[in-house]
């Protein structure tokens with residue numbers, strides 16, 4: 327019988343070690359406190375003929391020693407936990423991205439090639455995978471116990487989560503944030519497969535267009551091209567009357583904003599530019615870009631962003 331939940335990622339094992347250490351140290355402290363309590367309850371019970379008159383003098387050395395020892399132990403756990411946290415929540419830059427949208431009451435996933443799934447995510451083992459997640463309605467929480475990870479999925483912003491699965495298999499996916507009447511059924515599975523099988527799965531799935539291609543169509547349809555140019559090259563296009571920045575090569579590069587801040591153009595930045603442009607105006611352009619909040623759905627948004635990203639990948643750098 328397997329009492330211990332599989333640890334399917336390297337980081338999951340690290341989390342387990344930390345939990346072990348925490349439980350071990352807590353048990354040791356508990357045993358010491360309750361052990362002494364029981365010992366003295368027995369020693370000084372009513373009717374025992376122990377000498378209660380002359381107490382030995384308290385030594386400060388003992389006091390200082392146990393205070394220091396517990397401080398070091400628990401502070402060590404804190405540092406260990408903080409380091410692990412930073413590792414778990416900082417996705418590596420070159421990870422394979424998969425898009426996840428939470429919605430009452432299902433998980434939708436989209437791959438860059440345009441493959442879509444519901445309540446299942448196929449991914450390769452041995453590769454860093456980053457999930458870019460958002461919600462279409464309320465707060466959900468993406469949790470995979472076998473990976474020892476969970477992360478809130480919030481409406482209105484992108485949250486990132488990453489992992490590298492070592493062991494091929496099918497793992498449970500849960501929503502762990504009460505999100506409505508059917509919350510209990512908001513479950514799914516992560517299917518981790520060897521790279522070659524994953525490629526086969528991608529090829530087999532009915533993909534239609536790639537995300538970027540679908541995004542280009544939307545870029546035209548929503549009139550982005552009217553200001554930013556037909557191929558996103560912006561500014562000096564003669565077809566445009568408004569001066570708008572070029573979007574080619576934008577993804578991943580630093581942007582200077584009108585208020586002097588310099589930010590990195592990541593997924594979250596692109597998303598904010600489209601939905602709440604007033605909150606980060608690009609320096610030296612007129613603040614004319616309208617907000618598309620409420621007009622563009624989450625699924626369309628991730629396609630447009632995939633298109634904007636593809637404009638950067640074509641650039642020889």
Ligand SMILES: [Cu+2]
Nearest residue numbers: 466501505512
């Ligand atoms: Cu949910």
